[in-house]
Amino acid sequence: MPLSSQALPIARPVAGDATGNPPPKPLINLLRGWPAPSLLPVAQLQAATATLLTDPSIVVGSLQYGPDPGFQPLREQLAGYLSRTFAAYHAPNDVERICITGGASQNAACVLQSFTDPSYTVCVWMSAPCYFLMCPIFEDAGFAGRLRAVPEDDQGTDLEALERGFQEFATSPPSGPTLKSHLSPQRKAYRHIVYVVPTSSNPSGVTMSVVRRERLVRLARKYDALLIADDVYDFLQWDVSPADVDADPVVQQSHVALPPPLPRLVDVDRMLPRDDDESGEGGDRFGNAISNGSFSKIVAPGLRTGWVEATPAFAYGLAQTGSTKSGGAPSQFSAATISVLMRTGELDRSLREVVRPALQRRHRLLIQAYEKHLSPFLELGCGGFPTSASPVRTVFGGYFVWLKLRRPDMSAAVVAKRALARENLVIAGGPLFEVKGDEASARFDDRIRLCFSWEDEAKLEEGVERLGRVLRNWDEPCEADTAPTGAGDFK
CATH class of the missing domain: 3.40.640.10 (Type I PLP-dependent aspartate aminotransferase-like (Major domain))
Incomplete structure (x- = not known):
């Protein structure tokens, strides 16, 4: 079965064990580039x-x-x-x-x-x-x-x-x-x-x-x-x-x-x-x-x-x-x-009234969460908010944001491993997007891709917050650095 079609493993909350350890965190997948179930036009x-x-x-x-x-x-x-x-x-x-x-x-x-x-x-x-x-x-x-x-x-x-x-x-x-x-x-x-x-x-x-x-x-x-x-x-x-910087993320435009x-x-x-x-x-x-x-x-x-x-x-x-x-x-x-x-x-109605408004809102949620939790550690490639005070508008689209690690001693591959091991968070490290057989011509181990289309909106900010914790605690030793991520199971 191809990786892209494998079912997403579901982490089910369980009661803490006898030692008092907290229950595992639910899995959050910011790698998967699929449309959210709520965006599918079933009716x-x-x-x-x-x-x-x-x-x-x-x-x-x-x-x-x-x-x-x-x-x-x-x-x-x-x-x-x-x-x-x-x-x-x-x-x-x-x-x-x-x-x-x-x-x-x-x-x-x-x-x-x-x-x-x-x-x-x-x-x-x-x-x-x-x-x-x-x-x-x-x-x-x-x-x-x-x-x-x-x-x-x-x-x-x-x-x-x-x-x-x-x-x-x-x-x-x-x-x-x-x-x-x-x-x-x-x-x-x-x-x-x-x-x-x-x-x-x-x-x-x-x-x-x-x-x-x-x-x-x-x-x-x-x-x-x-x-x-x-x-x-x-x-x-x-x-x-x-205006999106201060927009209420709960309010959705009726059409885009x-x-x-x-x-x-x-x-x-x-x-x-x-x-x-x-x-x-x-x-x-x-x-x-x-x-x-x-x-x-x-x-x-x-x-x-x-x-x-x-x-x-x-x-x-x-x-x-x-x-x-x-x-x-x-x-x-x-x-x-x-x-x-x-x-x-x-x-056309679904695109105008459901899909584009939802993606616009999800993008805004992710960028606001980035500014709150990730900006000290990651540089946003594109898709952020305009910084000018003038009424300038820009256009963004798609499913993803592309981020660059600010610290040269950080590795995207290791960040992905720690995120999965420590926070039950799946992200896409940059090496995944190198051209097979010609990886040396364009390396991306300082890059991370986050997807905002798949997870429920409530999980987007939580996922970004979890990633922020991984980066804030980077200097703490972690056994997951040498463990495989298993990220392929979550595509």
Whole structure:
């Protein structure tokens, strides 16, 4: 069973023992990047499936094998929804740019099957710190030992470092005869793969600047790279203002509108005119960036449904992946259920009135707890409150905050061990987010990631307070320093 799907162990309070020792503390997990159960739209899904199963016009199609690109009504609804959301960037309402997937992770595997060739594709470049569960997906596709870390700053991926990496392989020929000659003309193999989370990156929370997005697309065109952009948090953004510092965390806004979004990399790739030397082999047809979307964070992970937006040629080629054609489109019934949510407006209503308000409030609770208990020991990377007295607003989103240890003699790995041993608290130490096989290029043992989406709100401050105690008592000896954390059991 994969670690990410294991059930969370439950610590049950028991009476103190005969020696008078207090009962163990309940487990608090600030590692798990799942939506809280209270954010799952159970009633809306019940209504949607009831509608679906009683509508003779769509019930059979939802229960049968589907067309290769996915459930057509959902493709149409997504094309319209994305066109409206990204209207400032002239996103077209074009169903041919949409391919339904089995979620962002499953789709990454399909992209690698259809648009890479381990004998031709040189490397997978990962913005670091990275979403660590992507590493096994790339390894399974034949790139074990060829994952490369690209450092990140507060504007996003370091493009100078990325180009230096590209240039190392600019003159090297392919390692051998192609393994996938069958890909043409519906698909192609790219020379490089670049994996990024441009908006509210996991784990750092950094959002890539528009200028850097444009430069990244230019680089991808120049070196025949495909940008796989996990756009899973674009709809989970909210305003943060100075007023939030003193806001009552119990009071929840009735609705939270989505702030004006930045252009996705796929928008940039579509809008930027190509120079003659940027066309490449099929570059203008297949493009150099895709938007890898998912309903896991905005509806429910168990639906295992997502989408890709790309050029029509890329979307069609992706739909020709063997496992997709054999299965008759992934997640057909789930896709049909989500299409009902979109058609009735329930998806947008849930995001506006439940999910974004809850995440905004949880983020505020965590930051207030950080300022109270952790600020002497940890530096907040991004996502804090504006410090100016002016009415400046900023935008934050996603599930995580990324913190840096202030004391150089502290180790995130040891902090995680002590937190579990002393406080029954699970946190994510920075080494978890190093690129597998290239850890030396970007080390993070001075970093900690805290998730505010999973635990109940009452446990968020308690978890931060427990972590504060670990750090305050750092100089006390602890036998847990050499014990394994078992943190993998809590993902």
